[in-house]
Amino acid sequence: MSRPTEVADSSGRLVNLYAMAVRLYPQPFREAYGPSLRQAFRDALDDGSLSRRALIPLVLRDLASSLLKEHLSMLRDTFARPALIFNALVLAGLATVLALALNTIPQQVLRLGANDPQIALADDLVAKLEQGIAPADAVAPASIDIARSLTPFVIAYDDQGHPSASQARLDGAIPVPPSGVFDYVRQHGEDRLSWQPILGTTSNKDEKSALNGGMAPRGHGVRIAAVIQRVKLANGSSGGFVLAGRNMREVENREHLVGQLAALTWIAMLALIAAGTVVFGWYTRPGPAQAH
């Protein structure tokens, strides 16, 4: 009779199939328990207390659930270690601080550098006015549309903040900063600010003040890098104010580019930290309890 031989062959095939399935377990688990898993399956086949019709579905269900469980367990053991997570968080924090610095410092340098021509222009015009030259003579004739042109311009105002001579026009009118700016310059002698005479919104106090200055709001904003200085006449009385400004469009484009580069740097650093954490976590993963 060939029946015992057929059963042995069948068992051998099942054991071989199971041995192949065992290879799907994570390596540390497989190395620790592979022979025992195969032996337990062999014992179950030999024992016969559970028919093959019942045993095989049971083992298939067990393989599906335990493979998932052991792989998840391995991932948790590998990557959910407090030291590993702490290191990754510290590095991510450093990367974030570095990216913020990469964003902020160049933007500040660009913004401060945007004032350089205006400082010189304001100084020169103030010097002329303080020598007693009339604003109309001191301000070189020009008609610069500050919404479009990037050319620096100067405007002279009297002590009440009314324009007395100007190279700049905005919608056909001479722009006037909010009165609070003149108050500040009256006390401190100079102010350097980003001024938005054309308004995208009207919620801001300064913007409302600018509206009072006679400028119509538009759907987009024009921002001016402005330097405002007080004119002090020789007799000590106030000779008004000088504003030197320049459209910040190009500076803002560069600031935007810096922001994008900083964001890309941040993402790249986080990706590098994540990859490094995965690699380091994998090579330092704990072995199974058997190995200890």
Next chain:
Amino acid sequence: MATGIAPAAPLTPAVFAILLSLAEGEKTGSPATGPGRWGGKHGYLIMKDARSPQGGGIQMGPGTLYGSLERMMRDGLVEESGVSDDERRRYYRLTTTGQSVLAAELSRLDAAVSSARSLGLIPQEGRS
């Protein structure tokens, strides 16, 4: 896990069945529980015990068994007592912590059964 401390949550059916099987082996000292020189039980015997009605009727395959044993060893509930000469069979036994945890779980289940019985959800002992 310290000795004598009850588990924070109910044990999983697989863990409970393994603890019960190993405790049964130690209690009876049955020669069927494994080679006398080591004590304890090997994997298939534990699976077979768990499948029996007295062992909880848990249908457990080799993967679940050894995965559970791995975690139980980490938790200090069981320990390996030996390996067969061909290193295919590993034998396990309860630790003191494992005994305490099993006792606590049995006590919890006993209280639940007593409560269910007092509510008439299951027949009183001695009847039927």
